[in-house]
Amino acid sequence: MESLWMDFANSMWRDWKSGGPSVDRLEQPQWRQSFTTKLQYAVNEADQEELERARLLRDRLLRYAGNLAAGELLEGSDIEYLNKVMAGGPVVRRLMADGPALRRVLEPAGSGWGQVLADVAADFAGMLSEQDISRIRCCDNPDCRWVFYDDTRSRTKRYCDDKLCGNLMKVRRHRARRKAEAHKEKNS
Numbered sequence: 230m231e232s233l234w235m236d237f238a239n240s241m242w243r244d245w246k247s248g249g250p251s252v253d254r255l256e257q258p259q260w261r262q263s264f265t266t267k268l269q270y271a272v273n274e275a276d277q278e279e280l281e282r283a284r285l286l287r288d289r290l291l292r293y294a295g296n297l298a299a300g301e302l303l304e305g306s307d308i309e310y311l312n313k314v315m316a317g318g319p320v321v322r323r324l325m326a327d328g329p330a331l332r333r334v335l336e337p338a339g340s341g342w343g344q345v346l347a348d349v350a351a352d353f354a355g356m357l358s359e360q361d362i363s364r365i366r367c368c369d370n371p372d373c374r375w376v377f378y379d380d381t382r383s384r385t386k387r388y389c390d391d392k393l394c395g396n397l398m399k400v401r402r403h404r405a406r407r408k409a410e411a412h413k414e415k416n417s
């Protein structure tokens with residue numbers, strides 16, 4: 230299951246194969262542009278101050294996800310922080326004619342990154358209040374730590390992708406076992 234807040238939290242790309250340097254995709258204008266096309270409104274380019282706030286929210290979401298995956302709950306100050314971010318992007322209620330029908334819509338009050346961050350925080354808040362938070366996971370590959378939602382019936386999904394991180398870790402375990410066995414033989 231993909232969601233806005235998870236895509237945002239996973240903007241820190243890690244070298245899951247070999248643990249090389251990470252790439253902060255929030256720094257990339259093309260990543261920001263493709264991310265904001267998921268929203269239903271036009272967004273201005275972020276300035277330095279907005280980027281700083283975006284990084285802060287991303288790092289907090291990663292930390293919250295790690296805490297939730299470890300069975301810990303959010304603290305009062307975390308809820309306060311999320312409320313502050315959501316207040317930074319108010320919406321306007323509007324009744325619109327859609328042919329003969331009428332639609333009630335929520336329109337963003339602004340077009341800056343405060344609005345984007347408010348939507349991301351609201352998506353996370355929606356997950357906290359409406360979904361099963363015990364299914365939040367961080368990939369068990371220590372070089373990856375990708376955030377995902379475990380929607381398997383058995384609730385035992387450990388890797389963001391079994392074919393990628395899952396196989397890689399299987400190979401690593403196999404190699405470690407072979408090495409340990411070879412070590413034992415040498416010393417016996």
Ligand SMILES: [Zn+2]
Pocket residue numbers: 245368369370373374375388389390394
């Ligand atoms: Zn992974």
